[in-house]
Amino acid sequence: MLAFEQPYVPVCRTASLADLDAIHSLEVSEFAHLAYPYFVLRQLFELHGANWTVAEEAGEVCGYVLTAIGGEGAAWFLGFAVAADCRGQGYGRALLEAALDQCRRARADQVFVTVKPANRTAYHLYKEVGFVWASHEATYFGADEPRDVLVHKIYH
Numbered sequence: 001m002l003a004f005e006q007p008y009v010p011v012c013r014t015a016s017l018a019d020l021d022a023i024h025s026l027e028v029s030e031f032a033h034l035a036y037p038y039f040v041l042r043q044l045f046e047l048h049g050a051n052w053t054v055a056e057e058a059g060e061v062c063g064y065v066l067t068a069i070g071g072e073g074a075a076w077f078l079g080f081a082v083a084a085d086c087r088g089q090g091y092g093r094a095l096l097e098a099a100l101d102q103c104r105r106a107r108a109d110q111v112f113v114t115v116k117p118a119n120r121t122a123y124h125l126y127k128e129v130g131f132v133w134a135s136h137e138a139t140y141f142g143a144d145e146p147r148d149v150l151v152h153k154i155y156h
Contacts, residue, residue, distance in 0.1 A: 010094040015052035015064065020045060022061035023054070023079075030081040034141055044068070044078065051075075051106070053098045055082070055091045062086040065099040073109035080113065080122075096129045104154055111154065114140060114147035126150050 015023065020041055027035035036044070045052070048068045055063035063086060066079035077099060082091045103111050113131065115122050131150040140147035 010063075010089070010091045011056045012053050012094050012098040013056070015045070015049055015054045017045060017049070019052075019054050019061050019064075023052075023064050023066075026061070026064060026081045026083060027079065029083075034145070036079065041066075048078075051099075051102050053095055053102065055086070055095050057083075057086055057091075063091045063095050065095045067099050067102060067111075069103060069106045069108055073107070075103045075106070075108040075111045077111065077113040092125050093129065096125065100129065100152065100154070109154055111152040113150050113152075115150060117146055117148050123148075126152075 020038070024036070024038045024041055027041070044066065048066070051067040051069050053065045053067065054061045063082035064079065065077055067075060068078050069075040077096075080092075080095065082095070100111060111131075112134070113126060115126060117136070129152070131152045133148055134151040135149045136146065137149070138146045140149075
């Protein structure tokens with residue numbers, strides 16, 4: 001990079017109802033049988049859509065964080081994915097940081113996320129933005145679907 005060039009910063013914004021098709025497509029491609037059905041995404045959007053964040057590449061959604069912020073200071077990242085052709089370019093980090101900023105503005109005290117124990121790439125990214133291991137459940141999403149629960153403490 002030349003001295004006068006600025007590093008590329010992915011564009012992140014609040015999700016809109018028009019983004020649901022793209023979010024659903026990413027869900028299906030990334031999570032197969034564990035993907036949220038469209039009707040669930042639609043209803044989750046009604047409850048939490050104002051807190052969802054999407055990343056764009058050339059005007060197309062290429063990643064998302066589905067955030068649910070509860071009334072008792074806890075938030076959850078219910079879904080997080082970046083399209084395969086956009087990985088390694090800073091989209092994941094930008095999405096997580098934008099979603100954490102949203103949680104801070106909402107005065108959440110802690111943010112939780114689940115991760116498949118074998119998903120080292122996701123683990124590394126979560127750790128880089130401040131998540132730490134909280135617990136493990138062998139059947140979090142059913143038989144043969146273990147997950148570790150990670151938490152990010154927010155100090156106001």
